[in-house]
Amino acid sequence: MSAAAADPHNLRQGHGHGPRGNAAGPDEHGHFDKRIITGYGFWIFLLSDIVMFSALFATYAVLAHATAGGPSGKQIFDLQNVALETGFLLLSSFACGMAAIASEQKNLLWTEIGLLITGLLGFAFLVLELREFADLIAHGNGPTRSAFLSAFFTLVGCHGLHVGCGLLWLGTMMAQIWAKGFRAETVRRLMCFNLFWHALDIIWVALFTIVYLLGAGQ
Amino acid sequence: MSDPHHQSDRAPGDEGEGQSGVAKGILGYGIGLVLAAGLTIVSFGVAAGYGWIYQPGIPVMLLVLAVAQMGVHLVFFLHITTGPDNTNNVLALAFGTLIVALIVIGSLWIMANLNHMNMSPGEMARHMGGF
Structure with missing residues (x-):
């Protein structure tokens, strides 16, 4: 207790904790740990991204029955494919969490392995999604077919675009960690990537439920 | 009251008191994975229409399962808690x-x-x- 009283904000950081172990409150000048500020800022960005997705979801929900004589969701959705995509993305999210744990331990090998598995599973997800899109377009059910399909391609494609950008970011992170090691700024970027990847999985949960499962049931 | 940890802020994604275990961290993600996978499987099962539940209740059931799974993701993967x-x-x-x-x-x-x-x-x- 006396140690804590003498150093209430843990400024000396003598406990040998990792990057997150030290006190996270403001120091005597009111400055927060940069990790907290970065994480909070990125969380705000993610929420704004989710708000953008909600507009696409609303558009889809409004247009879901406007098939203009074209196929409905029930006729074109392949739930087996969707289940596989869901599995890949969920395992990818888990692998990303494992990479985060390894990076806290500053274990280069396991961090890279975790990120590699994350990336491969994310890539598999993207391949399945693109195959589904190519298949639909080949059968004349592209985004120009009906308002329903326009909304479908916009919503699902926007999520796929996020996953694609995430994969590029992931590759950059792997290279940075490999070349520069666990610097404070690199670890912060990795934390942001983790949040981004988990948030994409949350959006996918809403997506497979509202678009695919509810769509196939109608 | 003299423990700074209890009045401080935490970044989203950060777990509690660090270090105390790789095992604890993996366990947390593992529980999340099992719960999320379970909810997903139930969702697909309900939608496949095996007659698990009353037919007109399926959409509501699916939405409830989705919200539950989002909650699981938030707590176990993003570590957003009520602390x-x-x-x-x-x-x-x-x-x-x-x-x-x-x-x-x-x-x-x-x-x-x-x-x-x-x-x-x-x-x-x-x-x-x-x-």
């Missing part, structure tokens, strides 16, 4: 949820209303007959 060091993150989440609800419910409400206003008499009759 005192997470207040800012939770408040931001609550605000985001409010906006999402306004956009989705508002859009559906307005567009349903517009569709209703734009109906031709024939459509109107069919629509009313549908009830």
Whole structure:
């Protein structure tokens, strides 16, 4: 207790904790740990991204029955494919969490392995999604077919675009960690990537439920 | 009261007191994975129409399962909890949820209303007959 009283904000950081172990409150000048500020800022960005997705979801929900004589969701959705995509993305999210744990331990090998598995599973997800899109377009059910399909391609494609950008970011992170090691700024970027990847999985949960499962049931 | 950890903030994604275990961390993600996978499987099973539940209740059931799974993801993967060091993150989440609800419910409400206003008499009759 006396140690804590003498150093209430843990400024000396003598406990040998990792990057997150030290006190996270403001120091005597009111400055927060940069990790907290970065994480909070990125969380705000993610929420704004989710708000953008909600507009696409609303558009889809409004247009879901406007098939203009074209196929409905029930006729074109392949739930087996969707289940596989869901599995890949969920395992990818888990692998990303494992990479985060390894990076806290500053274990280069396991961090890279975790990120590699994350990336491969994310890539598999993207391949399945693109195959589904190519298949639909080949059968004349592209985004120009009906308002329903326009909304479908916009919503699902926007999520796929996020996953694609995430994969590029992931590759950059792997290279940075490999070349520069666990610097404070690199670890912060990795934390942001983790949040981004988990948030994409949350959006996918809403997506497979509202678009695919509810769509196939109608 | 002299423990700074209990009044401080935490970044989203950060777990509690670090270091104490790789094992604990892996266990947390593992529980999340099992719960999420379970909810997903139940979702797909319900949608496949094996007759697990009353047919007209399926959409509601699916939405409930989805919300539950999002909760699992938030708690076990993003580590957004109700702890005192997470207040800012939770408040931001609550605000985001409010906006999402306004956009989705508002859009559906307005567009349903517009569709209703734009109906031709024939459509109107069919629509009313549908009830």
